[in-house]
Amino acid sequence: MSFSSEVRKELTELTGDARHCMIAEIGGFLLIAGKIECEKGKFSIQIQIENEAIARKYFTMIKKAFNINTEVLLIAHKNKNRKTYLLKINNPEDAKKILLATTLLKYEHNVPILRNHMDYTMVQSICCKRAYLRGSFLGGGSVSDPEKGYHFEFVTIYYENAEYLQNTMKNLEMDAKIVTRKGSYVVYLKEGSQIVDLLNVIGAHIALMQLENIRIVKEVRNNVNRLVNCETANLKKTVSAAVRQVQDIEYLRDTIGLAALPENLEQIARYRLEYSSATLKELGELMVPPVGKSGVNHRLKKLSEIACQIREQRGGLSKND
Secondary structure (H helix, E strand, O other), rough: HHHHHHHHHHOOOOOOOOOHHOOOHHHHHHHEEEEEEEEOOEEEEEEOOOOHHHHHHHHHHHHHHHHHOOOEEEEOOOOOOOOOOEEOOHHHHHHHHHEEEEEEEEEEEEEEEOOOOOOOOHHOOOOHHHHHHHHHHHHHHHOOOOOOOOEEHHHHHHOHHHHHHHHHHEEEEEEEEEEEEEOOOEEEOOOOOHHHHHHHHHHHHHHHHHHHHHHHHHHHHHHHHHHHHHHHEEEEEEEEHHHHHHHHHHHHHHHHOHHHOOOOOOOOHHHHOOOOOOOOHHHHOOOOOOEEEHHHHHHHHHHHHHHHHHHOOOOOOOOOO
């Protein structure tokens, strides 16, 4: 089962008790999954959905909120494993009652006008915002597998509804974006933390915990990789510096001899040759008396400077010559 399917399954088991929340959820669902028709002033509503649990949920919710019996048909397919459920409200008065309650139908000068979004008064309360977004997701939403990436989207054919979704989410401090795709409008989130917030808002708490666990594991894994990469880079830098130091000291040994160096430089030079992989701290602890890292680094740099000067005096020979 995909992560989207798990979220849908969890949401189909949620049933609000407050009628105003049920109406907001039905409105969000109808705007994406519903087909509203008007013929000679008579309205009808059809909802075509492949998920049996979703069909059952809205059949029950419409009955509970409006005391309306919805006709349910099972559409046959050549592929016997595929099922499509058609919810129909053909009674014009029943359809009109639902459309007026969800504000998808308005009358202006006694002229009926179908609308592509609900009134903002429908989602003034937090509970109704949650319900509207939940209905919209069950109507046409999806969320990617968090193991592969973070993406949550609603798909609607109405730009007005896309804006309504975006504004509702922004009111809940989620930075939703809108793009067009194949003639539809996609309202989406890409941030994992905001997807967690949205799952919480619509009531998918089990899915939320799954996503959070995956996010934590991925974050720990990324932090470990970052630390390993950093330590590897530092190690390479240290090894490279040690190799250069040994080359310079060997050059001094083979040209002027280490005994020609000041005592403090001769001592560090001999230790570096003997302990070529030692850190600055370890070299400093070998010295008598002990020397700090900065002191060791200063002496090694001085040795490199002397080696460079001698090379220049001998005709600009490279370090490896």
